[in-house]
Amino acid sequence: MFTDFFFLLRAYGLKVSINEWMTLMEALDRGLARASLTGFYFLCRAVLIKSEADYDKLDLAFAHYFYGVETPEELLKKLWDWLDQEVPFEGLESGVPQLEATQFDLEELKKMLEERLKEQHEEHHGGNYWIGTGGTSPFGHSGYHPGGIRLHGQSQRLSAVKVAEQRRYRDFRTDRTLDARQFQMAFRKLRQFSSKDEGPRTELDLDATVDKTCDAGGFLKLVWERPRTNIIKVLLLMDSGGSMDSYSELTRQLFQATLKSRIFKELKVYFFHNCIYDWLYHDPTCSYNKWDATDWVMKNLDPEYRVIVVGDASMAPSELMARGGIIDYFSYNEQPGIAWLKKLTGRFEHRIWLNPIPQSKWYRTFGAWTIDEIRKVFPMYELSVDGIEQAVKKLRAAR
């Protein structure tokens, strides 16, 4: 039953497993879809989809399978213009006629729609036959036909079967290539536990308890100790320049994973464009005035911070080596980029550079020369789960 729908879902990039599919079959068997397509849609969503980011893919696959919905461009442009208008709402409540035989089957509806489209040559709102807004015709939107096809427009009645077409969850789409969870797992290893002189003593120290109890001649003495927490602080510097655009998905994953992992005692994030100069920016657009002076950042963050730079390290040699080499037209840097990188080196002992360009290409890529120069001051690893694991080892290592 519906097996091709299963494969269609997978073709749309939904990770539906056999288990989930069997659960869906069981649910259908027990009549949980309530013999309606809308019911089936919500059932599919509840059972098969496990993230709001995937709702949109389901909507697309659903529309594809059950309606073969054409993209808007393929439909008559005029039709969409008519339907773009919102319905005059008043007066509708009273005059809804009771329809007999309200449910058409979908094939029938689609055929009727096509025929109706051929017949109709003008806008139409209200009424019970033509395509348009309001009214009780099975076609159009905001109308009262209980089993009709809703075309475009906000669903005001939700009685139409085509909820899927709304694609309300489009904004949540992420299209993950790498699992953010894998990054989080890698970052978990970046831990260094606190010393034992801060915080309340809340954990039972078993060994000390045994010792003390023995000392007291078998009379129980409990010894408590302070729990150990992660004291790692991280300064994350991310390149958001033009050449990084092709890696934006990957860096976004990394960024999310770092923000969400919550395992660090402190996490500071700054952005830069191609290379680090006088200013570090608060947001990825590197917009004017939303910045902190790099000097200020270095002064205010203690040397214990672990610095993670994410960037492709690929730029014109002048951007790295020359005074005034900064790529932004209206800016001028007194010291070359490499000098700033060396300043960071002087302040922060633990630092690594994550490069989204695979390591195998570092010697052949456009930025090979600058990559090589930067590698002399920043230990560089490729931005992959393996690379991060190595980088984390490096960050943790005692000096």
Added chain:
Amino acid sequence: MSNKPDFEVFRGSSNYIASKELMNSVNVAIALKKPMLIKGEPGTGKTMLARAIADTLGKQLLVWGIKSTTKASEGLYVYDTVQRLYDSQFGGHDVSNIRHYIKLGKLGEAFVSDEQAVLLIDEIDKADLEFPNDLLWELDQMSFYIPETKETIHARHRPIVIITSNAEKELPDAFLRRCIFHYIAFPSPEAMSEIVRVHYADLDKKLIEKAMEIFYWIRSFDDLQKKPSTSELLDWLQALVIGGVEPSEIKEGSIPFTGVLLKKNQDIDSLLNQARDRRVVSGFFDAIRR
């Protein structure tokens, strides 16, 4: 379907407005005996849902609040070794029976309960990354083994399990595959007025309208760190009533009790900036019109 379903049906309660989709998902989860995973913005009533289900179905609600230090085994049982050691020192109890010192956690309680219970595992994403995986077996098989007493606890009645997540961490696939999932979207203004009506039935209509207008205006700013949610709106309405604020006094330029809606200094600042920008722009247009 005309014939009566063979499971209990949740239809929302008098003080909880659930969307049709949500009710549907809950009923699917109950019928298929699967845990229900609820995600959504903070303040969209994820936690309230479990209470509403328990209330409408007349079942006991057990809440297992998850913290960053919570371990999966704590939900099953805790063996109170310290108490046993103390008792062995001072007597009074029979320490030879370990069973006295096995205390069931919330999941354990739900298993041994005489009636079917509703178990809320609240904010599962707060815990360690491995936490959900550690519960897989117990939630699947509805039983667990206590090595200390060599006992296996089986669920007498499979509890209705509701799990909430704020999506702070990604949950493992193996865990997700076993759940029924629902994302609670932020309520539309229409749904929100209904929610407000349920909580404050006799509030001045004009005040609600004005407050909602401002509320959705504030929510429309992208640079807010924490957007106000349903619970903040409800609190704010109450504050407005207690403060005796007239609808006409609520303006974009001067919003009374802003602190109830926005909890971060930066957010309040950016709200003030927005309001000021608006005043400047509207002043500009007024000048042109004149």
